[in-house]
Amino acid sequence: MPRYRLTVEYDGSPFVGWQRQDNGPSVQAALEAAVARFCGERPAIVAAGRTDAGVHAWGQVAHLDLVRPVATATLRDAVNFHLRPAPVAVIDAAEVSPDFHARFSATERCYRYRILNRMAPPAIRRGRVWWVRAALDLGAMAEAASILEGAHDFTTFRSTMCHAPSPEKTLDRLRVERRDDEVLIEARARSFLHNQVRILVGTLRLVGEHRWPVEQVGIALAARNRAAGGPTAPPDGLYLVSVRY
Amino acid sequence: MPRYRLTVEYDGSPFVGWQRQDNGPSVQAALEAAVARFCGERPAIVAAGRTDAGVHAWGQVAHLDLVRPVATATLRDAVNFHLRPAPVAVIDAAEVSPDFHARFSATERCYRYRILNRMAPPAIRRGRVWWVRAALDLGAMAEAASILEGAHDFTTFRSTMCHAPSPEKTLDRLRVERRDDEVLIEARARSFLHNQVRILVGTLRLVGEHRWPVEQVGIALAARNRAAGGPTAPPDGLYLVSVRY
Structure with missing residues (x-):
């Protein structure tokens, strides 16, 4: 199961923060929904930093696993397409080794x-x-x-x-x-x-x-x-x- | 009647443009309304550039005449107070000579x-x-x-x-x-x-x-x-x- 690293930009204003919560829209949920709309898979997306409500990101990093491999440019563009109109954009997508962890590998x-x-x-x-x-x-x-x-x-x-x-x-x-x-x-x-x-x-x-x-x-x-x-x-x-x- | 020069910043997104129009909110109308709320006077406000709908300004320049003189810092702060919540801000206010014209004096x-x-x-x-x-x-x-x-x-x-x-x-x-x-x-x-x-x-x-x-x-x-x-x-x-x- 290939693992992908996403570099993500977002305007934090409309979100309760990175992490999925019951009380409002999160960046994580927006990304997970966009991935599901693109390929039907529902992987958990793990981020380097769980930013709070209203906090922005120029270069958040997240990872996810997909069952079916996909070209990284396609992943980036398709997720961006399905993210609309949320103010979140995948700047870069890359395939990484399965031991890469967005949160725990960060130095x-x-x-x-x-x-x-x-x-x-x-x-x-x-x-x-x-x-x-x-x-x-x-x-x-x-x-x-x-x-x-x-x-x-x-x-x-x-x-x-x-x-x-x-x-x-x-x-x-x-x-x-x-x-x-x-x-x-x-x-x-x-x-x-x-x-x-x-x-x-x-x-x-x-x-x-x-x-x-x-x-x-x-x-x-x-x-x-x-x-x-x-x-x-x-x-x-x-x-x-x-x-x- | 003293003349004042205002340096104005705005996010053009919610406006039909600088100039007052019938079809929606303008930066000019927002400023004129804020001046009226501050001092009760309703001077016409003239700008250097009549920016179109959606165009932004970091340093638009405008002038207006007031019957009653006012301290420039007060003018700036009071207009900013009354502009809320419009995304328009007076960055600077200065008294200028009566022959200063925001549009025609610009070089x-x-x-x-x-x-x-x-x-x-x-x-x-x-x-x-x-x-x-x-x-x-x-x-x-x-x-x-x-x-x-x-x-x-x-x-x-x-x-x-x-x-x-x-x-x-x-x-x-x-x-x-x-x-x-x-x-x-x-x-x-x-x-x-x-x-x-x-x-x-x-x-x-x-x-x-x-x-x-x-x-x-x-x-x-x-x-x-x-x-x-x-x-x-x-x-x-x-x-x-x-x-x-």
């Missing part, structure tokens, strides 16, 4: 968070960025970000609903840069805790607005307590950019 | 057209780009674009509904570049004919797909006949980027 996930940092609200980018009016101090945010890089117990920066067995993660990269009227925050790690990127961003925003001194971030990290961290940034600005294997 | 308009050039349809960028599957030949497109730069009779590249008294325009710049999975076409001129950028783009696409040889563009231009030009590209990919005075 690095890269997320990007977009803050629209200006006085006027978003128009074209509505639902795609987090609007923060106050001019952010990038220097302070970058300094705070560097405190968070590395191997830590990230209890302060995970949802209280997070089921991960351990709060210890290695944040390989947390970088802050300005591009035109946006502040971009890039986070790379082998894996993340639930809401980790959004809580990191919500905390860096406090530093960027000088509501928190830079040192407060280290204190919050050491507290190992969600209540010591900043608020969770909204999903609108978060993108799963790529997954490395 | 250059810059438009950008975004083509998503890949096999998969847009997901996050739906309604924001024109999807062209066939890999475009940028070299051929750039060569064709250079034929179109300069002062010409652009009859071939204007809508048959265009009311401009003369079809002669000077296209200061028509450049084609690739950025990731997009092909961007930038057009600069003092002013444009109706649908000019979209017909130029629709024609360059034919060249990029090798359905037209580069020389065909010069032949079409010389024909001075709309029927000799390529099709009109859809509005989704077109953005009024900036206006110079």
Whole structure:
């Protein structure tokens, strides 16, 4: 039974998230339905990252097994055809070895968070960025970000609903840069805790607005307590950019 | 009576265009209604470019006169408040001299057209780009674009509904570049004919797909006949980027 890897882009706005749930449309269900309409098979589709409601993806990676082999270009085009009108697109399809696992084989996930940092609200980018009016101090945010890089117990920066067995993660990269009227925050790690990127961003925003001194971030990290961290940034600005294997 | 210049961003998708019309919501009407809700005055708002239905703007420029002077930051913030939920935002407001005219004082308009050039349809960028599957030949497109730069009779590249008294325009710049999975076409001129950028783009696409040889563009231009030009590209990919005075 051949296994296929799909690279998937989606606008997370209309979805309850990647994972199939009872309370609304999911990206997973949209993809599984499109595959069924294309070939009649109903394989489970497994993703690298189970993005939350409203979170977008430029390069989610998923895998599925099909009983009957199919040309990868056909798989991509047919699934895209049957996905309509859902805002989900298969960017690439490739045949992979049966031991490839979209979730467990991943060695690095890269997320990007977009803050629209200006006085006027978003128009074209509505639902795609987090609007923060106050001019952010990038220097302070970058300094705070560097405190968070590395191997830590990230209890302060995970949802209280997070089921991960351990709060210890290695944040390989947390970088802050300005591009035109946006502040971009890039986070790379082998894996993340639930809401980790959004809580990191919500905390860096406090530093960027000088509501928190830079040192407060280290204190919050050491507290190992969600209540010591900043608020969770909204999903609108978060993108799963790529997954490395 | 003080005059104000507004720099305006909008998502053109839900609008019949800039200009107030009977058949649906316009950006002009949305702005005029927001100004009225803010201060009770109902000035006409005049724009640099009367963009068509579905065309977006990053930096449309408009002017209006108010009887009672107002702080520019207040004007910006109050109009933005009252614009909700329309996807229109005033990026900047400034007081200008009474002889400033958003349309007639403009010395250059810059438009950008975004083509998503890949096999998969847009997901996050739906309604924001024109999807062209066939890999475009940028070299051929750039060569064709250079034929179109300069002062010409652009009859071939204007809508048959265009009311401009003369079809002669000077296209200061028509450049084609690739950025990731997009092909961007930038057009600069003092002013444009109706649908000019979209017909130029629709024609360059034919060249990029090798359905037209580069020389065909010069032949079409010389024909001075709309029927000799390529099709009109859809509005989704077109953005009024900036206006110079």
